[in-house]
Every structure is written in structure tokens, then in C-alpha cells.
Amino acid sequence: MDPFLLEAIVNGILLGGVFALPALGLNLVFGVVDVVWLCYAELVMVGMYAVWFLYTQLGWPLPLAFGACLPVVALLGVLLHLLVVRPLLAAPPINQVLATGGVLFLLQGAMTLIFRTDFRSLGVDMPPMEVGEIFVSGTKLAAFCAALLGAAVLWAFLKFTYVGTAIRAIARDREVMPLMGVDPQRIYLIASAVGGALAGLAACLLVVQLDVHPFVGLSFGPITFMICVMGGLGNMLGGFLAAFLMGIIVSVGGFWGTTEFSYVVAFGFFIVTIFARPRGLFAR
Amino acid sequence: MSAALDTRAAPQSPSGGTLELSGIHAGYGDFQALFGISLRVEPGEAVGVVGPNGAGKTTLLRVISGLIRPTAGTLRFGGQDLARTPPHQLPALGIAHVPENRRLFPHLTVEENLKVGAFSPAARAHFAERRDRVYDLFPKMKQRRHQLAGTMSGGEQQMCAIGRALMCAPRILLLDEPSAGLAPIVVKQVFDLVRRIREEGLTVLIVEQNVAQVLRVVDRAYVLETGRVAAEGRSSELAADPAIRRSYLGGH
Numbered sequence: 001m002d003p004f005l006l007e008a009i010v011n012g013i014l015l016g017g018v019f020a021l022p023a024l025g026l027n028l029v030f031g032v033v034d035v036v037w038l039c040y041a042e043l044v045m046v047g048m049y050a051v052w053f054l055y056t057q058l059g060w061p062l063p064l065a066f067g068a069c070l071p072v073v074a075l076l077g078v079l080l081h082l083l084v085v086r087p088l089l090a091a092p093p094i095n096q097v098l099a100t101g102g103v104l105f106l107l108q109g110a111m112t113l114i115f116r117t118d119f120r121s122l123g124v125d126m127p128p129m130e131v132g133e134i135f136v137s138g139t140k141l142a143a144f145c146a147a148l149l150g151a152a153v154l155w156a157f158l159k160f161t162y163v164g165t166a167i168r169a170i171a172r173d174r175e176v177m178p179l180m181g182v183d184p185q186r187i188y189l190i191a192s193a194v195g196g197a198l199a200g201l202a203a204c205l206l207v208v209q210l211d212v213h214p215f216v217g218l219s220f221g222p223i224t225f226m227i228c229v230m231g232g233l234g235n236m237l238g239g240f241l242a243a244f245l246m247g248i249i250v251s252v253g254g255f256w257g258t259t260e261f262s263y264v265v266a267f268g269f270f271i272v273t274i275f276a277r278p279r280g281l282f283a284r
Numbered sequence: 285m286s287a288a289l290d291t292r293a294a295p296q297s298p299s300g301g302t303l304e305l306s307g308i309h310a311g312y313g314d315f316q317a318l319f320g321i322s323l324r325v326e327p328g329e330a331v332g333v334v335g336p337n338g339a340g341k342t343t344l345l346r347v348i349s350g351l352i353r354p355t356a357g358t359l360r361f362g363g364q365d366l367a368r369t370p371p372h373q374l375p376a377l378g379i380a381h382v383p384e385n386r387r388l389f390p391h392l393t394v395e396e397n398l399k400v401g402a403f404s405p406a407a408r409a410h411f412a413e414r415r416d417r418v419y420d421l422f423p424k425m426k427q428r429r430h431q432l433a434g435t436m437s438g439g440e441q442q443m444c445a446i447g448r449a450l451m452c453a454p455r456i457l458l459l460d461e462p463s464a465g466l467a468p469i470v471v472k473q474v475f476d477l478v479r480r481i482r483e484e485g486l487t488v489l490i491v492e493q494n495v496a497q498v499l500r501v502v503d504r505a506y507v508l509e510t511g512r513v514a515a516e517g518r519s520s521e522l523a524a525d526p527a528i529r530r531s532y533l534g535g536h
């Protein structure tokens with residue numbers, strides 16, 4: 001195989017790992033709370049600013065800045081739930097979408113006010129590695145491994161803990177949960193914190209690859225939503241797999257054409273899938 | 285086997301867990317479904333609630349487990365007023381409710397369903413021991429522990445739903461039509477099970493359409509019609525009552 005095509009595929013898989021985290025977070029929150037966080041990519045953006053600020057402005061060691069980013073964005077998820085989502089739980093879905101969409105603009109505006117529109121870079125990079133005939137970016141490989149580790153921790157949490165099992169249960173049947181001694185409101189709050197923490201982890205992995213600016217969410221937000229819809233909204237495994245598919249499509253599309261072309265291919269593929277499989281690629 | 289259901293963690297309260305409803309009114313929005321229901325279940329008793337479709341039997345159980353708040357009347361369990369207790373705290377007080385149509389989590393395994401049933405902090409500490417007791421009671425559940433609940437037969441799912449409710453070590457078990465939709469031979473198994481559960485000393489309040497069968501396992505029963513208690517009494521009296529025989533027992 002053409003080593004450059006192979007390199008594009010490998011890069012696509014690495015990219016898919018990073019897309020997978022926000023897709024998992026969005027699907028988790030949607031599955032449990034039944035509300036789409038339209039501002040999800042902006043939570044990631046705030047996390048990226050948090051890392052950048054702590055590392056470059058306050059001089060924190062990078063691991064410490066990463067470590068702080070997760071709880072900060074988790075807290076943001078909790079606040080989003082308490083202040084915006086919970087009051088609208090009984091409202092029509094369109095109101096919920098509009099409200100979380102409003103938070104999207106609010107966060108973009110707030111970051112513009114505080115940090116202006118400059119592109120901020122962490123200025124860290126790991127040397128590329130040569131594997132066989134191809135070169136792989138060390139930074140991307142490290143980000144990929146961290147994303148897989150995050151996904152594995154999430155899986156273990158959902159599979160083995162009481163709260164995780166209740167999260168999987170509540171996604172199917174809200175009404176009976178109190179009969180099991182489960183307070184649904186508490187599960188919503190926990191899912192929102194975990195969804196926020198996943199956005200925080202995604203922020204750590206993206207901030208080493210992309211410059212931060214208030215509108216950086218636009219470069220991965222739309223694709224995250226496409227991934228979730230392709231995988232079946234609320235279907236965590238479907239979203240996880242679709243992330244890799246999308247990563248490869250974007251990367252290989254970019255190999256044959258420009259980056260813009262790769263997004264055209266990805267959107268085209270998305271439109272075809274929602275017509276062919278409206279309930280998601282992996283729906284039974 | 286005799287200890288299978290003796291899973292209570294907390295000592296019984298002095299009043300022993302009498303369930304008392306008096307003058308309960310309840311409904312859904314503007315629609316009133318229950319009109320002044322009074323009902324009493326003593327510890328260790330098995331009590332039936334029968335009546336036609338839409339009489340309010342399910343609504344009554346939902347009021348007891350806090351899913352619906354009464355608009356009037358009082359609801360007490362073990363002397364404690366439940367009017368303000370959030371529903372998710374009731375399992376820890378010893379009230380377990382097996383809902384109509386079982387409502388298992390079909391995409392979780394049998395054991396995971398039991399795990400959700402043991403969600404309360406007090407129940408988690410006793411998970412392994414209570415799970416093993418449920419498996420003693422239903423050996424089939426042990427064989428199927430890693431099977432997805434939704435792939436089991438109706439009778440097996442009912443066992444799993446009852447097992448899930450037992451995970452909180454209840455003092456009273458509310459059963460909503462456990463025999464609905466099951467083959468006659470499985471219906472018999474379910475009633476045998478209810479008999480065993482009550483022989484273990486667990487208090488049972490059971491809603492059934494299967495009047496002839498349920499009157500054989502309960503001590504007393506209430507007949508509910510359009511949200512009111514139309515009759516109540518000992519099972520033997522009700523089974524002999526001509527009006528009841530005509531309406532519910534095929535008139536023989």
C-alpha cells in the first residue's frame with residue numbers, strides 16, 4: 001500500500017480516538033438526561049483555555065494543568081445541568097436545544113471578552129516517530145492512547161459500579177428508578193459531571209494539537225454531533241465506533257484533496273447514512 | 285431455604301410495619317382515579333386487591349410506593365407518615381414494588397438487574413449475600429445470571445423482577461399482576477412462589493386479575509371498582525359471596 005495512504009489511515013484512527021471522547025460524553029448525557037448539550041464543544045474550548053492559562057500564564061507544570069482541567073470542566077457540566085438543563089427538563093425539546101445553544105454563544109462571548117480572539121498555543125510538541133515506512137506524530141499517538149484509556153475507564157465505571165449500572169438502566173426506563181432506590185435527579189447530576197469530565201479530557205488532548213481561540217469548537221463540534229447521530233444518539237458504543245470511521249474519512253479525504261474537501265466527504269457520508277440508517281449505523 | 289427471605293438488615297420497628305391507608309384520593313392531573321380508599325395490611329399478612337380493568341389497582345400501588353402523591357388522605361407504614369418521603373427512599377424503609385409488566389431492564393443481565401435493585405447504600409453492603417439468597421429461591425436465575433433479562437421467558441422475567449425487588453430486603457412486597465401474560469403452568473408457579481414468600485413471613489400486597497387463584501393464597505382481599513373499595517373481607521368469605529362469584533369467578 002502507498003505509505004502516504006497508510007499514514008493517512010493511521011492518522012485517521014488517531015484522530016478518531018480524540019473524536020471518540022466528546023462523542024461518548026455527549027451520548028452519555030443525552031442517554032441519561034435526554035437533553036442534547038449543544039454547547040458541548042464549547043465546554044471543551046473552555047477546558048482548552050484552562051490548560052493554556054494554567055500552563056503558559058501561571059506556569060503550572062503541564063500534568064498539573066491537565067489534572068485541573070478535568071474537574072473544572074466537570075464542574076462546568078454540573079453548573080450547566082443545574083442552571084440551564086434542570087429547569088427545562090419538562091420543557092419541549094426545542095426549548096432545551098435553544099437554551100444549551102444559548103450557552104454556546106455565551107461561552108464563546110465570555111472567552112472573547114477575557115482572552116480576545118487571538119490564537120493561543122501551548123507550544124509543546126513531541127517528536128514524530130518512525131514506524132516502518134510511515135511517520136506518526138508523537139503528540140497524536142500520546143493523545144490517542146490517553147483517549148483510549150479514558151474510554152476504558154468510562155467503560156469500567158459504567159460496567160462495574162452501582163452508579164454506572166444505574167446510568168445504563170435509567171437510559172431505558174426513568175419512571176421505575178425510584179422503586180430501585182435511585183433518585184433520578186442525582187443520576188442526572190452525576191452523568192453531567194462525567195460528561196463534563198470527558199469534555200475536559202478531550203480539551204487536554206486537543207490543546208496540544210490545536211491553537212485555542214473562542215471559536216475553536218467549530219472545528220470539532222459539528223463533526224462530534226455527526227458522529228453521535230451516525231452512531232445512534234445515546235448509543236455509546238455506536239458513537240465510539242463512528243468516531244473512528246469519521247476520523248478515517250476525514251483523514252483519507254484530506255489525503256486525496258484538501259482539508260475542506262475532507263469535510264465535504266465526511267458531511268456527504270453523514271447525509272447518506274442518515275437517509276439509509278436514520279436510527280444510526282449500528283441500530284438493530 | 286427457610287432463611288432465604290430473612291434478609292432484613294434493620295431490626296423491625298416496634299409497630300412492626302403495618303401499612304395503613306385512609307381516605308386516599310389520587311389521580312393523574314385533573315383525572316381522579318382513587319376516591320377515598322382505606323386499606324390496612326398487618327405484618328405477615330398476605331392481602332389481595334382485585335377488580336376490573338381501570339379500577340385503580342395499579343394507581344393504588346403507585347400511591348403506596350410514592351410514584352403518585354395522594355391529593356387527600358393519609359398513608360402510613362410502620363407508624364411513619366409517608367406523605368413527604370421521596371419515593372427513592374422507600375426501598376430503604378422496607379417497601380418494595382414489583383411494577384405492572386415487570387419493567388426489567390432488558391438490556392442488562394439478570395445479575396445487573398439485581399444490582400440496580402440493591403442501589404440504596406444500605407442494600408449495597410449486603411449485595412452478595414442477598415443475591416445468593418435470591419439464587420437459592422430461584423435456581424434458574426443463577427443459571428441465567430449473565431443472560432440479558434430481555435431475552436428470558438415471561439415467567440423467568442417475573443422471577444427476576446421479584447428477585448430485584450427482594451434485593452432491598454423489604455418488609456412488604458407490592459406485586460402488580462405478577463401472573464399477567466403468563467402460560468397457565470407458569471401462573472401456577474408464580475402463585476406457588478407468592479405462597480412461599482409469605483410463608484417466609486414477608487408481608488405481601490398483591491394486585492391480581494386472576495381472582496380465583498389469588499383468593500387461594502391471600503388471607504384477605506379488597507375488591508376495587510372505579511376507584512372505590514366495593515367489598516373487602518377474608519378470602520374464604522369473598523370466594524363464597526354470590527356477587528363476587530358472579531362478577532369475578534365465572535358464576536359457579
Ligand SMILES: Nc1ncnc2c1ncn2[C@@H]1O[C@H](COP(=O)(O)OP(=O)(O)OP(=O)(O)O)[C@@H](O)[C@H]1O
Binds near residue numbers: 312337343
Ligand atoms: N398515566 C396515566 N395518566 C392518566 N390516566 C391514567 C394513567 N394511568 C392510569 N390512568 C387511569 O386511571 C384509572 C385507573 O388506572 P389503573 O392503571 O390504576 O387501573 P388498574 O386497575 O390497574 O387496571 P388494569 O387491571 O388494566 O391494570 C384508569 O381509568 C386509567 O385510564
Ligand SMILES: [Mg+2]
Binds near residue numbers: 341342
Ligand atoms: Mg393495573
